[in-house]
Amino acid sequence: MRVLVTGGAGYIGSHTLVELLGQAHEVQVIDNFDNSSPEVLSRVRKLTNGDMSFAEGDVRDDGFLRSVFEDFQPDQVVHFAGLKAVGESMEKPLEYYDVNVRGTMAILRAMDSVGCRKIVFSSSATVYGEPVYLPYDEDHPVAPESVYGRTKMIAEHIIGDWAQANGGTAVLLRYFNPVGAHSSATIGEHPQGVPNNLMPFVAQVASGKRERLSIFGDDYDTPDGTGRRDYIHVVDLACAHVAAVNYAHGNTGTRHFNVGTGQSYSVREMVAAFEKASGREIPCVVTPRRKGDIAEMKADASRAKHEMGWEAKLGLADMAASTWEWQSNNPDGYEK
Numbered sequence: 353m354r355v356l357v358t359g360g361a362g363y364i365g366s367h368t369l370v371e372l373l374g375q376a377h378e379v380q381v382i383d384n385f386d387n388s389s390p391e392v393l394s395r396v397r398k399l400t401n402g403d404m405s406f407a408e409g410d411v412r413d414d415g416f417l418r419s420v421f422e423d424f425q426p427d428q429v430v431h432f433a434g435l436k437a438v439g440e441s442m443e444k445p446l447e448y449y450d451v452n453v454r455g456t457m458a459i460l461r462a463m464d465s466v467g468c469r470k471i472v473f474s475s476s477a478t479v480y481g482e483p484v485y486l487p488y489d490e491d492h493p494v495a496p497e498s499v500y501g502r503t504k505m506i507a508e509h510i511i512g513d514w515a516q517a518n519g520g521t522a523v524l525l526r527y528f529n530p531v532g533a534h535s536s537a538t539i540g541e542h543p544q545g546v547p548n549n550l551m552p553f554v555a556q557v558a559s560g561k562r563e564r565l566s567i568f569g570d571d572y573d574t575p576d577g578t579g580r581r582d583y584i585h586v587v588d589l590a591c592a593h594v595a596a597v598n599y600a601h602g603n604t605g606t607r608h609f610n611v612g613t614g615q616s617y618s619v620r621e622m623v624a625a626f627e628k629a630s631g632r633e634i635p636c637v638v639t640p641r642r643k644g645d646i647a648e649m650k651a652d653a654s655r656a657k658h659e660m661g662w663e664a665k666l667g668l669a670d671m672a673a674s675t676w677e678w679q680s681n682n683p684d685g686y687e688k
């Protein structure tokens with residue numbers, strides 16, 4: 353299939369390119385390198401020997417999109433491009449709505465211009481908000497607590513309405529907590545500045561870049577008091593996109609899928625796994641809870657298994673080991 357990937361130079365996008373090229377799909381990438389680097393794409397090319405086309409530009413630029421779509425004539429779009437920092441979204445709401453919501457609308461319009469009717473969308477488990485029950489299934493009420501989460505929820509609705517109106521296909525993937533890196537240690541996550549997320553922060557403590565991890569609260573109602581999340585290996589997550597592209601090929605309508613493992617781990621369990629993988633001690637200090645954090649998030653991922661034939665295969669040890677391999681081989685990320 354001819355698959356157009358937006359945000360292909362990002363963390364999840366780049367791992368997905370590797371898996372799509374591995375399945376011999378024809379791939380066109382667009383990215384504006386807002387939070388990524390051209391080096392990512394050259395590493396993906398080396399890794400796969402796969403050929404892909406690339407165009408640099410913004411998903412809000414209708415003229416740019418139209419010309420790329422007309423040239424490539426995609427069968428499907430996998431739409432990753434967007435802003436993703438929860439805290440920043442509360443400070444810059446209009447920017448988040450602009451990129452994540454208006455950008456999604458521009459993509460749908462460009463798809464209309466060439467009659468492309470199938471999209472796989474990068475949504476987030478954060479749309480669920482405070483759990484009414486756990487594990488979350490896809491019918492759990494949606495009540496995001498951040499601007500970021502609301503942009504994902506609104507984009508889901510817009511894509512669903514678009515699919516409904518034109519007999520199209522919308523596969524909406526709600527990711528849990530992506531971690532880890534490709535086994536080659538040539539692509540991985542490289543956050544700019546101080547990492548917000550647990551694993552990149554832990555990796556930087558292990559490598560000596562940061563002194564210690566702050567554990568945000570150990571008084572949650574969990575066995576060891578620290579927050580629990582459903583961490584999913586980014587390579588498993590990338591494979592879920594290949595499954596979603598295949599699913600979209602054979603189906604119409606809108607379908608939501610949780611993409612998680614169904615298993616949660618605490619902050620302390622993640623730190624212990626990382627210490628084991630790296631052979632280094634991670635100094636920790638307990639600080640007050642982070643605003644907006646909840647005790648536990650966990651997916652019911654059975655729909656993805658039954659309907660897309662996808663399930664996570666890689667466990668905690670792989671997540672920790674690959675994060676460490678990536679971090680220790682690329683202490684400055686993609687900077688040479």
Ligand SMILES: O=c1ccn([C@@H]2O[C@H](COP(=O)(O)OP(=O)(O)O[C@H]3O[C@H](CO)[C@H](O)[C@H](O)[C@H]3O)[C@@H](O)[C@H]2O)c(=O)[nH]1
Pocket residue numbers: 436438476477478527528529548549550551553565566567568569578579580581619642645649
């Ligand atoms: O320095 C840190 C960073 C995190 N944590 C804790 O580690 C856990 C995971 O935190 P992350 O920031 O890594 O991930 P979140 O679950 O907060 O959020 C992530 O997963 C969500 C979906 O589950 C959304 O997708 C969101 O965008 C994404 O950042 C939480 O208990 C958090 O309190 C710490 O103790 N110290």
